[in-house]
Amino acid sequence: MLVKIFGSAVFGVEATTITVEVNMDKGIGYHLVGLPDNAIKESSFRIAAALKNNGFAMPGKKIIINMAPADLRKEGSAYDLTLAIGILVGSAQIKADEVDKYIIMGELSLDGGLQPIKGALPIAIKAKEEGFKGFFLPKQNAKEAAIVSGLDVYGVENLKEVIDFFEGTGTLEPTIFDTRAEFYKTLDFPEFDFSDVKGQESIKRCMEIAAAGGHNIILIGPPGAGKTMLAKRLPSILPPMTLREALETTKIHSVAGKLKEVGLMNQRPFRSPHHTISNVALVGGGSYPQPGEISMAHNGVLFLDELPEFKRDVLEVMRQPLEDREVTISRAKFTVTYPSSFMLVASMNPSPSGFFNDPDVPSKSSPHEMNRYMSKISGPLLDRIDIHIEVTPVPFDKLSEERKAESSVDIRKRVTNAREIQSKRFEEMDKVNYNAQMNTKQIREFCVLDEGSKQLLKTAMERLNLSARAYDRILKVSRTIADLEASENVEASHIAEAIQYRSLDREGWLG
Template sequence: MLKKVFGSAVFGVEATTVTVEVNVDTGIGYHLVGLPDNAIKESNYRIAAALQNNGYKIPGKKIIINMSPADLRKEGSAYDLTLAIGILAASKQIKAEDLDRYLIMGELSLDGNLQPIKGALPIAIKAREEGYKGFILPIQNAKEAAIVNDLEVYGVENIKEVINFFDKGEALQQIKIDTRKEFEKNLNFPEFDFADVKGQESIKRCMEIAAAGGHNIILIGPPGAGKTMLAKRLPSILPPMTLHEALETTKIHSVVGRVKDAGLMSQRPFRSPHHTISNVALVGGGSYPQPGEISLSHNGVLFLDELPEFKREVLEVMRQPLEDREVTISRAKFTVTYPSSFMLVASMNPSPGGYFNDPDAPVTSSPAEMQRYLSKISGPLLDRIDIHIEVTPVPFEKLSDDQIAESSVDIRKRVTCAREIQTQRFKDFDNVHYNAQMSTKQIRKYCKLDDASLQLLKTAMERLNLSARAYDRILKVARTIADLEQSETVLGNHISEAIQYRSLDRDGWLG
């Protein structure tokens, strides 16, 4: 007898429905076809034990299972439950009249309990698109899938519950979530707050500008100056995520199995990979491509601490994603594109010893050593970072001061106001939402300068020997400063402040 059960394969951040055709006939043998990987081929052992421990069995007949489309690679252990229900239905051990109305996924333990799967959210979205009535999956992933409206989501703990649902009509508990309510509940509670940071007003100002325009930023300073502390607090002043951004971000984290009980992500991601990371782990890829750190930080912040310690080839592969805000992984038979619209925050010491060219420093480095250390970062990569700023240690008077600094909530209000101005400005453009994303054509249109400002910028360009890309960066940052002041035009003081934030371009900054 032939029975069809429906599962799903996640490809990139999108899901594709997989039809599992189970045919039980006279004879002997178990044949699984349709490009399954080793984890799926081994599933017959898990299924056999799970069924036996729950009073059922794999029939001693000829079983042929085809996973269609047969030319699409299937991977992982999430098809165990799909295959098991298909075998039971095809061998008439259970009734399964409504089998075609549900999408079923789950990994089986030997006792029949279900283990969590990856990609529950994109699978649920696909199930709703294709008109399935419900989605049956492990209880650990139920909250994540229940984000999707107009789809019945059933979280189950054991295969016995699924068998009784189809065979005896016993009801499964439907998981319901008010997506918007859940999303808004956790929206305004940042873990880290700028009120914790003593002093560093100029650096906070830089962070505010970076957040307002979505600009990449690099912090240069000695150990203990507060670079990491400042970077960790940047997500707390970024505008709250929209529901669309939250869904997009949760989909990516779902694919790598990082969501589970959390449901919809409401806080912007903050990723801080170690400097020993490989280029595949950073940008994504592998035999079966997975999102890398730059995609996991989509709509959030990617923090690279001690930038010169990263391998040069790892940093260079970030160039294209920084410009295009997506990363494309190509293989011989397929191409996968992951979104990667993130803010890059990097920090670095100015020298191998960690200190500026200061005779009073615990470890001194000569200007030549400092230059050699800085040269580990390529010019083209630095050109893609809009703001370079020096971070100096906080004096004791500031550290011991009891005065509470401005909170992230207050800074976020100004940032959100500036972002709203930019949203209105770029409403006719699909791929531009804030100043850092402006193309050259848009820069010319929205960053027009008067003669005095133009002369100021020309002098800075000539003295600092800036590239054309650095010229564009200065104009973008100046536009953001103007937006924070709610100024329609870019003025001379906005240009002069933006020029200050190109520390690594200034002659003599080494001291």
């Protein structure tokens, strides 16, 4: 008897439907074909134990299982439930006339219980596109898959529940998830708030500009100046995610298996990898490519603390994703593309000792040490960071102030207003939503300067020996400053402020 059951495989952030063909014939043997990996090959032992512990048996026949398309590599233990139901139907131990109308996925425990799977959201999206009636999966993933409307999502705890459903002896209620209601109901603020930060008004201004235009920023200052504290609070002033952004971000975290049970993500991600991270872990990859930290930070913030401590080759692999806002991982037989539109926030000490040109600190670094320290960060990478700002220690009188600083809520309102101006500006442009994403042509169109502004920028370019890319960065930041002031034109004052935010271009940083 031949039976067809449907599962799904995830490549990148998209799913592909897998047809599992189970054929029962005379003889003995268990043959699994269609490029399964070791986790799938081992499933026969889990399935046999799960069937026995639920009152069924592995049939003593020749079982041939084909996973089509046969030239596509399948991996993971999520096909256990698919294969188990196929074997039961194929051996006539249960009757399931409508089994081909459902996607069935789940990892089996030996007692028939189900363990969570990765990629439930893209699988559910694909199932709806291809007209499947429903989706059986572990209960832990049900809310995630139920984000997709128009598909019956059944979260099950064990194998017996699925068997009872198909035989008509048990009922299952589809998981209901009101995407919009849940998304807007929990649009609260992170636990970190700018009102906790004493002093540092100029740095807060920089963070506001960075958030308003989606600009990359690097904070340079001695230990204890508050660089990490400020970086952690940046997501609290970013505009709320749109529903589309939330779905994109949830999809990536679903594929990586990092999604919590809440279902739809509504907070912008904040990723802070350790400086010992490898380049594959940062940008993604592996034999079966998985998203890296830059993709996990999509639509959010990637914070690299102590930037020069990262290996140089790790930092260099970020250069292209920072420009293209996506990362493409190529293998011999396939190519996977992950989105990686994130804000880069980096921090660093100004010298190996942590103190640079500070008369109150006797510990100094030699010019050779300074050169070696700064050479860990390449010029092209620094050119891709729009804002360089020095963070100085907060004096005691500011630390001891009782007055509360401006809250993230108030700053966020100004940032959101500036983003709305940018949304209208770029509404007819594909893949451009805010100023940091402008290309050279768009910069020339939207950052028109008068003669005074041009002369000011020319002088700065000559004195600081800035690159063409740095020139574009200054214009982008100027445009954002103008948007925060609701100014239609970029003025000399906006250019002057933007030039101040290129600290690492000034002389004196190499001792």
